[in-house]
Amino acid sequence: MNKQPEITMQTRKNLIDAFWQIYCEKRIEKITIKDITTKAGYNRGTFYEYFIDIYDVLEQIEASILPDLEKHKVIMIDTNAQLPLKHLIEVYSRNKKYFVILLGKNGDPAFHEKLKNVYKALLRPRLQSLSSDDFILECTLECAVSALIGVMTYCFTQEEDPDIPKMVQFLENLINGGYNKIVNLIF
Incomplete structure (x- = not known):
């Protein structure tokens, strides 16, 4: 039947x-x-x-909730600009109920790695021109992707409806030089 x-x-x-x-x-x-x-x-x-x-x-x-790598590649090529953070945050926002739990303290560590790998694949072509040293490239990717996921997870777990434009602006500032200020404060 x-x-x-x-x-x-x-x-x-x-x-x-x-x-x-x-x-x-x-x-x-x-x-x-x-x-x-x-x-x-x-x-x-x-x-x-x-x-x-x-x-x-x-x-x-x-x-089902991992960002569609091929779709994001097209968006990044079409924008021909920096990483389209607003789009990535919208994907995160749409699947918030899953991301918050999966990336939280009782979540799935394997999911965190899967998500990082998707974002690394998106960023790698843009960052390869910065260094011919694979170690430096991979460390840069790890730092950038960990920061991106960390900030989104923090914002979405702190507020029901986080201020998306403010989050995008913060991440853009971080990417465009704010990271150097943070490193200088720490070290």
């Missing part, structure tokens, strides 16, 4: 939503399939029609 696609999509969404509600309160190691299916109102068999295990649910959520 073929299931109707809209029912199939809704069932999958209900299971994901149930998982997410639990994940917001518990570390993944503490979540059981029974927790998810009870909350969603399905049985274990239904869960296994859509997912391999609990980690598969998390993986599918993460894959």
Whole structure:
């Protein structure tokens, strides 16, 4: 018997939503399939029609919210300017409920690395001209991307609706020389 696609999509969404509600309160190691299916109102068999295990649910959520690398590359080429921070912050804002948890203290460290890798891939072509030394390039990318993700995570966890223009301005100032001032203050 073929299931109707809209029912199939809704069932999958209900299971994901149930998982997410639990994940917001518990570390993944503490979540059981029974927790998810009870909350969603399905049985274990239904869960296994859509997912391999609990980690598969998390993986599918993460894959769905990671910024689309190809789309961002086109935007960066089209803008022909600095990193389009406002666009990246809008992506973050659209998926705020996931990013705040996944990048938070009980989140998934692997997601942080996946997100950093996406942003590094976007920035690498622009920064390669700054240094022919791969070590310097990779350290620069690590610093820039960590700052970008750190500031966005901080702002979105401190306020329900952070001031996006103010955040973009801060990050642009940081990128355009503010970082040197911070380094000089520290060292």
